[in-house]
Amino acid sequence: MAYQVLARKYRPRRFADVAGQDHVTVTLMNALTQQRIAHGYIFSGHRGIGKTTIARILAAALNCRNPIGSELRPLAEPCEVCESCTEIRAGNAVDVIEIDAATNRGIDEIRELRDAARYRPSRDRYKIYILDEAHQITDAAFNALLKTLEEPPDHVIFMMATTQPEDIPQTVRSRCQHFSFHAVKLVDILGEIRAIAAHENVDTDEAALALLAEAGDGSMRDALSIMDQAIASAPVEDGRPRLVAQQIRELMGTVPNAVFERILQAVNDNNSAEVMTTANQLLDAGNSPAQLARQAVRYLRNSLIAKISGLTPESAEGGAAAELLQISPDEQRRAARTAALFTEEELTRFLQTMLRTFDELGYRQEQRFHFELGLLKLVHLRRLLPVEEVLSQLAGGGGGSAPRAQSAVRPVAAAPAPRPTAPAAPADTRPAFSPFADTPNRERFQGISVGHQPEPVPVAKTAPPVAAPLPVAPPVPVAPPVAVAAPVSPPPALGVPPVVAASPLATPPGAAQPVAAPVEVVSPFSAPSTPPPPVPAPAPIPVAPPAAVASPFSAPAPATPVAAPPAPAPSAPGEPASHLQDAVVDALSNAKQGSASDAIGDANFILDGDTLKIQTMLSKIMLGVVVNADAEKILRLAVRQAGGPVNITLLPADPAMKAAEKKAKAPRSGSAQAKAMEHPIVQRAQSLFQAEIRNVIDLRED
Structure with a gap:
């Protein structure tokens, strides 16, 4: 037969x-x-x-x-x-x-x-x-x-x-x-092939039988077909074929799951070199990338199920997890060890990535490269933080778990650092008189010196103790008053009594004297610089008797008469914020958001406490269309970078005030409408015909 x-x-x-x-x-x-x-x-x-x-x-x-x-x-x-x-x-x-x-x-x-x-x-x-x-x-x-x-x-x-x-x-x-019909359970297949092996006089071990049952994947006929092949290729000992796990793996073209356990351990260690080395050994041994990807998908699925069911290496036999996994107890313990390394979300991302890699291998030319890329993606996914954790850190830094040491997060634009402010001086060293005592923006003037732009000046945290008043040089003969642009008094140094000087001007020795008597003021806030040409003063100001003050914090520096640039004062509540508007318009223009840039250029920026109100000329419907989500994101980032408030409110046009504001609002400097208003023909037409410019189309090439 x-x-x-x-x-x-x-x-x-x-x-x-x-x-x-x-x-x-x-x-x-x-x-x-x-x-x-x-x-x-x-x-x-x-x-x-x-x-x-x-x-x-x-x-x-x-x-x-x-x-x-x-x-x-x-x-x-x-x-x-x-x-x-x-x-x-x-x-x-x-x-x-x-x-x-x-x-x-x-x-x-x-x-x-x-x-x-x-x-x-x-x-x-x-x-x-x-x-x-x-x-x-x-x-x-x-x-x-x-x-x-x-x-x-x-x-x-x-x-x-x-x-x-x-x-x-x-x-x-x-x-x-x-x-x-249901898929046949692993234990049922295992019992059938164990009985058949005994009836056919085949020597087997439990590892080989478990491997044959897992290879059936719920199909009794598939398991018996693979068993038939394994018996035909098995070595014969004492007239009886003997089945071992390694021989069955070579027959099926699979690798032991210990390889994937080692790969995921390297992923957990953020060791890309170990992952690529292991993948190279598998591929050089002749294993198919598609088969390896399929095994990786199955192993990740088993690890995810072990994580969800709470399986541990100590409780790897029986229970609901065994029903879900349908693998041998040894493989259950292996999956439990891998599941303990990652969270449920990470294992889900790993499984999704390998499933996509397995699908791509079916129609890709270089299967090896795509399989290696899929494994590298697992390492990169390990470095990511959950979105919830990143958002909680941006919101206030609380509520999220501490980031992993080996994780790296994409750089996120942080809020601009607050401007450094000088700490308040102790009560016992506060000077009796200071021109900046009641000024709310005194930090804006701390960096002003004669002939220099304002620069941030480091201020000592604690003031040195003053044992005795500083010595004052003998008075110098003074000629008639000297005309200067504006008397600027340096801010009082911590622990140094204030000195009221007539002019913060100094003339180097031997230089030509444009005034009758120079006045030298030594300030701890000034720095040496090249003297610029003298600037004529608008009006004479009486000068008090000069005084030379010696200070341990100062260094003599030559200077010439020059008007100090006034520091920009902060916008008061309800006051327009044109500098913020210019920054937003430039940012939108650079981002190719032309419509939004024009709409914001025609809007009114009003600071109201810690809120910036942007009153646009658009209706409520058109506001969401013109200033879309991308444009609004650019707007908020530009305001933050320009030092504006965090709270920003976009307001639609008021129908009652829309026409009046449009007529009264001057065109923005440098815009096409401003250039048209400066043209002599347009100005002549306005004067002759009382013309009004309603719309300007910019046809210039970028």
């Missing part, structure tokens, strides 16, 4: 022999006992789990010649000894017709079947049609079978086996009893 593969040799002959489908076998046996036989059945489910096998067993039970409850047939199982049972098991029964619907799928074949169904069975009780792969039948053929399925003759029973029940028309499914 020719050799039979294990899947055919050990095909179940009774309902009790079918593994993992108790919900189907119990129902069918009860229906046979109660004589509640339907005229149509649909068996659907995964490949190799017993759909066609149960259809044959049911056909044998229906046509068995021994009645249920007899000595040869005490239960609803077929007796396996009568002529009908033996013929059905051999596949040559006359009244049990098994049709491959994948090849006989047309309307002509179904019409022949329908015509043949009218005749009674030649010998048995029922004429049974088993349609394998029934989803391949065309819609027209199903429509031709509808009437027969709905009202068939009493002697005809249809059984349809399919892996895709959704492809069968609903009108056909509603006329049949539908049984959905």
Whole structure:
């Protein structure tokens, strides 16, 4: 007799022999006992789990010649000894017709079947049609079978086996009893192949059996087919084949999961070199990138399930996690160890990345490069922080967990640092008189010196103690008063008594004297610089008697008379903020937001306490269209960089004031409207015809 593969040799002959489908076998046996036989059945489910096998067993039970409850047939199982049972098991029964619907799928074949169904069975009780792969039948053929399925003759029973029940028309499914088969559990497959190995005199270990059961992936037929290959390639010891795990892995072209555990350990350690080295060893050994990616996906899925179910290496046997994982206890402990390294969100991102990599490998040319790229993405994903944590840090720095040491976050634009302010002087060293005592913006003047722009000046945190008044130089003869631009008094140094000087001017020795008597003031805030040309003063100011003050904080520096530039005063509440408006308009123009730039250029910027109100000339609907989300983001960033407040409110146009504000508002400097207003022809037209410029279109090239 020719050799039979294990899947055919050990095909179940009774309902009790079918593994993992108790919900189907119990129902069918009860229906046979109660004589509640339907005229149509649909068996659907995964490949190799017993759909066609149960259809044959049911056909044998229906046509068995021994009645249920007899000595040869005490239960609803077929007796396996009568002529009908033996013929059905051999596949040559006359009244049990098994049709491959994948090849006989047309309307002509179904019409022949329908015509043949009218005749009674030649010998048995029922004429049974088993349609394998029934989803391949065309819609027209199903429509031709509808009437027969709905009202068939009493002697005809249809059984349809399919892996895709959704492809069968609903009108056909509603006329049949539908049984959905389950994937066979790992323990059931493991028990079957262990019994078959003992019956076939094959020496195996538990690791090899677990590997064969996992390779079946819920399909009993797949597991037996791989076992048949493994027995054929196994070494023979004492006349008995011996199955080992390493030999089975080489046969299937897989690698041990310890490799993926090592890769994910390197991902946790942020070690890209170790990940790439391991991947290079796997690929150089001849492993397929697609197969490796598939194994990585399965391993990540098992690790994610272990994380969700709370599986630990100590509790790796039994429980709900074992039902979800369907892997051996050793592999459960391995998945638990990997799950302990990452969070549930990280494992989800890893699984999504590897799934995308596995999909891309199907149509990419350089599969090796894409597989390596997928593994590197896992390392990069490990460096990311959750969005919630980043947002909580931006909001106030609280509420989020501490970032990992090896993690790196994308640079986020931080708020501008506050301007340095001088700490208040102690009460006992406060000078009796200071021109800046009641000035709210005294920090703006701390960096002003003669002939220099304001610069931030470091101020000591604590003032040095003053033991005695500083010595004062003898008075210098003074000529008539000297005209200067503006008397600027330096801010009092900490711990130094204030000196009121007539002019903070100094003339280097030997230089030409443009005035009768120079006055030298030594200040701890001034720095040496090249003297600029003298600036004529607008009006003479009487000068008090000069005084030379010696200070341990000062250094003599020559200077010439020059008007100190006034420091910009802060905007008061309700006061326009033109500098913020210019910064926003420039930022929008640079970002190619022309419409938003024009709208903001025509708006009014008003500071109201710690809120910046932007009164636009747009309606409420057009405001959201012109100043979109990107433009608003650029606007807020520009205001923050210009030192403006954080709270910004965009206001639509007031219909009552829109016309008046538009008429009264002057064009922005440098804009197309401003240039048009400066043109002599436009000015002449305005004067002659009392013309008004309503709209200006800029046609200049960028």
